[in-house]
Amino acid sequence: xxxxxxxxxxxxxxxxADETVEPTTAEAAALQGDILDEGDVPExxxxxxxxxxxxxxxxxxxxxxxxxxxxxxLAAERLSDLQRLQAxxxxxxxxxxxDRAVVQERAAQSVIEALLPVLDDIHAAREHGDLVDGPFSxxxxxxxxxxxxxxxxxxxxxxxxxxxxxHEALMHTAWPQDGSVEPTDSTTVVQVLQPGYRAGERVxxxxxVAVADPE
Numbered sequence: 001x002x003x004x005x006x007x008x009x010x011x012x013x014x015x016x017a018d019e020t021v022e023p024t025t026a027e028a029a030a031l032q033g034d035i036l037d038e039g040d041v042p043e044x045x046x047x048x049x050x051x052x053x054x055x056x057x058x059x060x061x062x063x064x065x066x067x068x069x070x071x072x073x074l075a076a077e078r079l080s081d082l083q084r085l086q087a088x089x090x091x092x093x094x095x096x097x098x099d100r101a102v103v104q105e106r107a108a109q110s111v112i113e114a115l116l117p118v119l120d121d122i123h124a125a126r127e128h129g130d131l132v133d134g135p136f137s138x139x140x141x142x143x144x145x146x147x148x149x150x151x152x153x154x155x156x157x158x159x160x161x162x163x164x165x166x167h168e169a170l171m172h173t174a175w176p177q178d179g180s181v182e183p184t185d186s187t188t189v190v191q192v193l194q195p196g197y198r199a200g201e202r203v204x205x206x207x208x209v210a211v212a213d214p215e
Contacts, residue, residue, distance in 0.1 A: 156207030
């Protein structure tokens with residue numbers, strides 16, 4: 001009769017070399033954890049990880065302006081400041097150019113106003129025939145032609161309709177009977193005592209005239 005040897009208490013049963021022992025569920029989980037710790041990622045985990053960036057990109061594309069980088073807002077603010085400064089400079093340059101032209105025009109008009117007594121003498125001498133020939137006649141012509149370049153214009157003639165903004169009535173007389181003035185229906189200049197001068201739209205001195213009412 002064959003004796004059967006019982007293992008002693010606490011001793012493990014020896015398994016033959018040809019026999020294969022299947023690992024338990026706990027041992028398989030431990031082995032799988034060791035593999036994951038070494039950097040091997042299962043295919044399912046890779047697929048799930050690849051889906052995450054696409055979802056985040058969609059969320060970023062649908063985000064509001066508050067999600068933009070602070071440098072973007074800083075650049076927009078600096079651009080707005082630059083555009084405002086450029087507009088202010090353009091307006092300033094236009095204003096300076098306009099003021100410069102006004103100053104030059106007023107300076108020329110001031111010079112002409114200072115020369116009005118000289119122009120009156122030249123005009124009176126020419127009316128009396130004292131400036132027909134001679135060097136002084138040429139000088140007077142050059143002076144008047146030079147002032148014309150700065151906008152000087154002499155006005156005032158017999159027969160003009162009286163305009164208070166252009167004429168200064170020093171005398172009120174009867175209508176001439178010699179036919180020197182054509183009949184009109186309004187107050188008319190019948191004699192020019194002193195011509196008027198203007199530069200552009202500005203009247204430097206009103207024409208001093210004698211006027212007559214229509215008969």
